[in-house]
Amino acid sequence: MTAKTATKSSSAVMAAVFVAALGGALLFVAGHAQSAALHDAAHDVRHATGFPCH
Numbered sequence: 001m002t003a004k005t006a007t008k009s010s011s012a013v014m015a016a017v018f019v020a021a022l023g024g025a026l027l028f029v030a031g032h033a034q035s036a037a038l039h040d041a042a043h044d045v046r047h048a049t050g051f052p053c054h
Contacts (some may be wrong), residue, residue, distance in 0.1 A: 030038060046053045 043053065
């Protein structure tokens with residue numbers, strides 16, 4: 001294994017760890033948020049992106 005290959009491999013592992021940590025954090029926050037807060041956030045995003053919802 002060359003140094004260049006090791007750097008690419010290490011970078012890919014760090015990216016995967018970061019994505020896994022971010023996903024875990026999102027699940028943790030969403031799991032502990034009140035359902036009304038999640039609904040309001042989704043509703044606001046729908047309006048911000050131009051999707052009619054009512």
